[in-house]
Amino acid sequence: MSTASQDRDEQVKLWNGAAGRAWVETRDVLEAMFEPLEALLVRAVSDVGPGRVLDIGCGTGATTFAVAQALGPQGHCTGIDISQPMIAAARDRAERERRSAGFICADAQTHPFTPASFDMIISRLGVMFFADPAQAFANLRRAACPGAALRLIVWRSAAENPFMTTAELAAKPLLPDLPPRRADAPGQFGFADRKRVESILADSGWDAVAVAPIDIALSFPAAELTRYVSWLGPVGTMLQAMEEPRRSQVIDTVRSAFDRYLEAGEVRFTAACWMVAARTPVEAANG
Numbered sequence: 001m002s003t004a005s006q007d008r009d010e011q012v013k014l015w016n017g018a019a020g021r022a023w024v025e026t027r028d029v030l031e032a033m034f035e036p037l038e039a040l041l042v043r044a045v046s047d048v049g050p051g052r053v054l055d056i057g058c059g060t061g062a063t064t065f066a067v068a069q070a071l072g073p074q075g076h077c078t079g080i081d082i083s084q085p086m087i088a089a090a091r092d093r094a095e096r097e098r099r100s101a102g103f104i105c106a107d108a109q110t111h112p113f114t115p116a117s118f119d120m121i122i123s124r125l126g127v128m129f130f131a132d133p134a135q136a137f138a139n140l141r142r143a144a145c146p147g148a149a150l151r152l153i154v155w156r157s158a159a160e161n162p163f164m165t166t167a168e169l170a171a172k173p174l175l176p177d178l179p180p181r182r183a184d185a186p187g188q189f190g191f192a193d194r195k196r197v198e199s200i201l202a203d204s205g206w207d208a209v210a211v212a213p214i215d216i217a218l219s220f221p222a223a224e225l226t227r228y229v230s231w232l233g234p235v236g237t238m239l240q241a242m243e244e245p246r247r248s249q250v251i252d253t254v255r256s257a258f259d260r261y262l263e264a265g266e267v268r269f270t271a272a273c274w275m276v277a278a279r280t281p282v283e284a285a286n287g
Contacts, residue, residue, distance in 0.1 A: 007186050008107070008131035015083035015129075018240050022231040023059055024089050029228060031062040033220040034124060037153050037271070038063045040214070041122050042070050044151040050119030054143065055079040056108050056152075057126015061090030061101065067122065068101040078118075080104040080111065081126070109136035113143035120149045125273075128154055128190035137204035144280045150206060152276040154191040156213065160272035163261060164188065167235040170257035174250050178234055197276060206278040214275045219268045228267075229254045 014020075023030060031038075045053060045067050051074065055064045058079025068077040079101060081087050087105040094101055104111065109130050121140055130136040144150070158165050158181065172178055181187060191197050194211050201209045220228065230239055230251055239247055261267050 004131045008109075011129050011131065011186055012082060012107075014237075015081075016085065018237040020083040020085035021240070022236055023083070024085050026224075026227060026231050027060045027062075027089065029220050029224045030232075031060070033218050034062070036216050036218060037124050037273070038066050040153065040216075040275070041124055041151060042066050044149075045120060045122065046070055048120055048149045048151075050149065051075045052118045052120075053077040054113075054118040054121045054140075055126075056121060056123035056140070057081055057129065058090065058103065059083070059086045059126065061086075061093060061103065063122070063124045064090065064101045064103070065093070065099055068099065073100075076100065076102065078102045078104060080106055080108050082107050082129075109139060111139070113139070115142050116145045118144050118148060120144075120151070122150075123152045123154075125153060125155065125188075127152055128188060129186040130190075131186055133190075133200045134204050137201055137206065141205045141280055146280055147282045148280045150201075150276070150278040150280075152274075153214070154197070154274050154276060155189050156272040156274055157192040158189050161189075163269035164233070166257050166261075167229050167233050167254045170254045171235045171250055174246075174253060175235070175238060178238065181234075191274065191276075194274065197274065201276070201278050205281065207281050209278045210276070212275050212277075214273050216271045216273065217268065218271050219266045222262055222265050222267055225258055225262075225267055226251060226255055229258070 041063055053067050055077060058064045058081045061079050064077050064079035071077060079090060084105050087103050090103050109132060121144055155161060168178060197211050198209050230236060235254060239250060261269050
């Protein structure tokens with residue numbers, strides 16, 4: 001099995017297993033926390049004024065719904081994600097609230113989109129997990145209309161986002177089997193290298209590639225910190241299968257490591273991200 005195939009299988013297993021369950025269980029916290037990033041994409045969509053938008057790695061659908069609302073009846077937003085649990089949650093909400101957004105449970109890297117079917121493609125922290133990013137963005141370019149816009153928000157490096165590795169560093173003495181992050185593997189910081197992002201998009205046929213740093217203040221209620229660390233990230237994945245009293249010991253240790261982020265009843269931190277922009281060529285966009 002090739003490395004790319006192995007990486008894809010691992011992502012399918014992760015997002016249809018522990019990670020998918022975690023995001024569904026904590027979606028209220030995560031959706032509120034990431035709302036400032038969502039707002040940036042909604043603004044980008046409003047500036048471009050497309051009719052049909054594709055949201056990559058849509059998760060439980062918060063950004064998809066927000067964009068669909070911004071588009072109004074003259075437009076449509078479709079979310080795609082590899083996670084069945086998250087897509088099921090998004091579809092349930094769409095039906096319950098009578099939302100017009102649509103959802104696809106599939107891998108955007110290989111899904112057979114109708115060619116030239118989207119005027120804009122967006123993603124809020126959802127494109128760093130492709131096993132073969134060049135193949136994925138070539139596939140997405142074919143799905144986009146000539147001159148279609150691309151707007152992505154992705155994480156910069158782990159070093160610039162210490163909040164995101166606080167749990168792992170605190171838990172490591174208690175969890176010696178905690179898997180290390182691979183810099184070259186699909187994952188949260190898979191698009192941290194600016195030049196790599198530029199190269200992936202250029203090589204897969206996108207034009208006018210621009211990658212700019214953004215630093216966004218995020219927060220969530222301090223009362224949700226225990227739930228956050230109990231479910232999310234590599235530590236949360238391990239905690240899902242851990243028995244007491246070891247589980248409580250790890251949670252207590254990890255939770256205390258976040259004390260420096262507590263302020264006025266909230267957990268506050270800065271998300272160091274890239275805002276990525278590009279467009280499809282006006283001529284031969286689907287070649």
